[in-house]
Amino acid sequence: MFNTTRTNDRLLLTIVIIMVLLGPIILAPFGAGYPALLQRFAIYGLFAVGFNILFGLTGYLSFGHAAFLGVGSYAAVWMFKLLTMNIIPAILLAMVISGLFALLIGYISLRRSGIYFSILTLAFAQMSYNMAYSVLTPLTNGETGLQLALSDPRVLDRVENANQLPLTNLFGLDMNAVFWNPTLLGYQIQFNYGFYVCAAFLIGGFYLSMRIFRSPFGLMLRAVKTNRTRLNYTGINPRPYTLAAFVISGMYAGLAGALLASMEPLAGAERMQWTASGEVVLMTILGGAGTLIGPVLGAGAIKYFENIFSTINENVLHGWFSIFPEWLNSTLSWVFSPFFGEGWNLTLGLLFMLVVIFLPGGLVEGAQRLGGWLKGLVSKRPETATTPAE
Numbered sequence: 030m031f032n033t034t035r036t037n038d039r040l041l042l043t044i045v046i047i048m049v050l051l052g053p054i055i056l057a058p059f060g061a062g063y064p065a066l067l068q069r070f071a072i073y074g075l076f077a078v079g080f081n082i083l084f085g086l087t088g089y090l091s092f093g094h095a096a097f098l099g100v101g102s103y104a105a106v107w108m109f110k111l112l113t114m115n116i117i118p119a120i121l122l123a124m125v126i127s128g129l130f131a132l133l134i135g136y137i138s139l140r141r142s143g144i145y146f147s148i149l150t151l152a153f154a155q156m157s158y159n160m161a162y163s164v165l166t167p168l169t170n171g172e173t174g175l176q177l178a179l180s181d182p183r184v185l186d187r188v189e190n191a192n193q194l195p196l197t198n199l200f201g202l203d204m205n206a207v208f209w210n211p212t213l214l215g216y217q218i219q220f221n222y223g224f225y226v227c228a229a230f231l232i233g234g235f236y237l238s239m240r241i242f243r244s245p246f247g248l249m250l251r252a253v254k255t256n257r258t259r260l261n262y263t264g265i266n267p268r269p270y271t272l273a274a275f276v277i278s279g280m281y282a283g284l285a286g287a288l289l290a291s292m293e294p295l296a297g298a299e300r301m302q303w304t305a306s307g308e309v310v311l312m313t314i315l316g317g318a319g320t321l322i323g324p325v326l327g328a329g330a331i332k333y334f335e336n337i338f339s340t341i342n343e344n345v346l347h348g349w350f351s352i353f354p355e356w357l358n359s360t361l362s363w364v365f366s367p368f369f370g371e372g373w374n375l376t377l378g379l380l381f382m383l384v385v386i387f388l389p390g391g392l393v394e395g396a397q398r399l400g401g402w403l404k405g406l407v408s409k410r411p412e413t414a415t416t417p418a419e
Contacts (some may be wrong), residue, residue: 038239041321046237049164049228057216064207064221065292066336070329071227072288075234077312077324079281083274084310085319086247088254089142092306093150097127099301101286103161103168106175113185114195116204116226116291120284127283128276135275139268142257153260154306161298174297194382195220197291201225204292223292230288231325234281239321241277250274282309311377315384317391326392331377338373345369354418392399 048055052070056062061070080094101123110117138149161169169175177194186195197204204223211218241247253258253267260267290296299305308331316327346362346369353361370374388394 034243038243039323042236042239045322045325046232049232050225052228053220053224054213055219057213057218059333061333061337062216062218064205064219064224065333067224068222068288068292069332069336071224071231072285072292073309073332074325075227075231075288075307076282077316077328078231078234078238079234079278079285080309081313081318081320081324082241082250082281083278084313085324086242086250086254087271087274089139089271089275090147090310091138091150091275091278092147092156092303092310093138093152093154094282094309095279095301095303095305096134096154097282098286098289099130099161099296099298099306100130100158101283102290102296102300103175103286104283105287105290106177106294106347107168109176109177109197109232109290109294110183111179111387113183114197114294115185116197116199116287119291123283123287123290124280126282126284131279132272135272135279139271139275151306154301155303158298158301158303161301164411169296169298169409172298174295177294197294227288227292228257230284234284235321235325242321246270248272275417296310311381315381315391317393320391320393323391323393330380330392332378334373334380338369338376339371341369343370 046085049071050068053062053064056067056070061067076094076098080091082148083089083091104123104126105116105119106162108122112118134153138146138153141149162171179191179194183195199222202222204226205221206223207219207221209218209220249265249267249270253271257267285302286296289300309328312325312327312331314327315330316325317323343366345360345366347358350358350361368379384391384395388398390397
């Protein structure tokens with residue numbers, strides 16, 4: 030059983046690595062192969078993987094993880110302003126600050142469980158948002174957001190052009206630069222440094238999550254989710270384990286926030302709103318809470334809807350239905366137009382409802398059912414008629 034699990038994990042990790050690294054090629058036919066969107070796929074996938082360590086393993090539903098995302102972004106931008114545009118120090122600082130912030134919030138919030146824990150985390154996140162928006166404006170620049178300026182010291186960087194803002198980099202590699210731009214099967218493929226940096230962190234974060242899931246620590250978190258009361262009766266205090274999971278999850282969020290700032294050096298209070306926390310909850314549930322690959326799939330699905338479906342307008346719909354007569358073209362465009370453009374949330378809501386009702390295990394359960402059905406079709410053999418012996 031143990032060897033089977035290890036083999037399956039290695040296979041899953043291999044598939045994830047291949048799919049992530051070939052993302053620009055795989056997603057190009059779907060209109061999602063450009064660097065900015067690929068970066069968001071990887072970053073929010075990492076965010077959801079970290080959230081799943083808390084929610085998927087322990088069952089603690091946090092509505093405040095956007096606070097750590099925002100704190101990570103602010104810490105990273107301050108590092109860009111004060112020290113260097115190299116993203117490594119910014120990422121390290123963001124993870125440390127978000128980890129300490131998660132330790133503080135988790136220590137208080139984990140005194141309660143269930144809906145009370147969720148409300149506490151939501152309250153802390155909203156307090157963080159309001160403080161970033163108004164109270165801490167010297168640190169956050171309020172509603173304008175924290176941005177780079179020509180007057181920033183950046184003590185470790187050499188000034189090359191005093192009239193132009195510097196770019197984020199990884200030891201000289203520009204995060205927004207495209208290092209290869211081939212044409213494949215009629216599609217323009219863009220291989221971007223920034224995406225592959227985010228992809229490396231996603232793969233590393235996914236591997237760490239896998240190790241946590243299979244470790245004794247992960248088994249203890251599952252025990253907390255299964256029956257916390259019984260665990261207390263055995264004399265085991267679950268709070269240190271849940272607090273550790275909360276801090277690890279917060280550091281994942283801080284890393285994701287730092288990567289957002291590394292791709293676009295700007296930090297705003299909107300990243301700390303409760304809607305951003307709700308988004309990562311949707312990602313995890315849509316993909317499959319408690320599964321390894323589910324949060325990555327959920328994050329990709331939601332970001333695809335947000336960035337692709339939101340750009341489809343009525344003219345595009347008319348083009349889709351151009352093979353039909355004019356009256357039918359207009360009718361179909363009118364019927365489907367509320368589900369695209371500004372109404373993309375309606376499509377996402379319907380998809381989420383269908384998944385929750387028919388696939389409680391998320392997209393992973395759907396893939397498992399489909400795989401089982403296909404396996405049944407392949408293994409089915411026509412029965413040969415046998416005549417009874419005379």
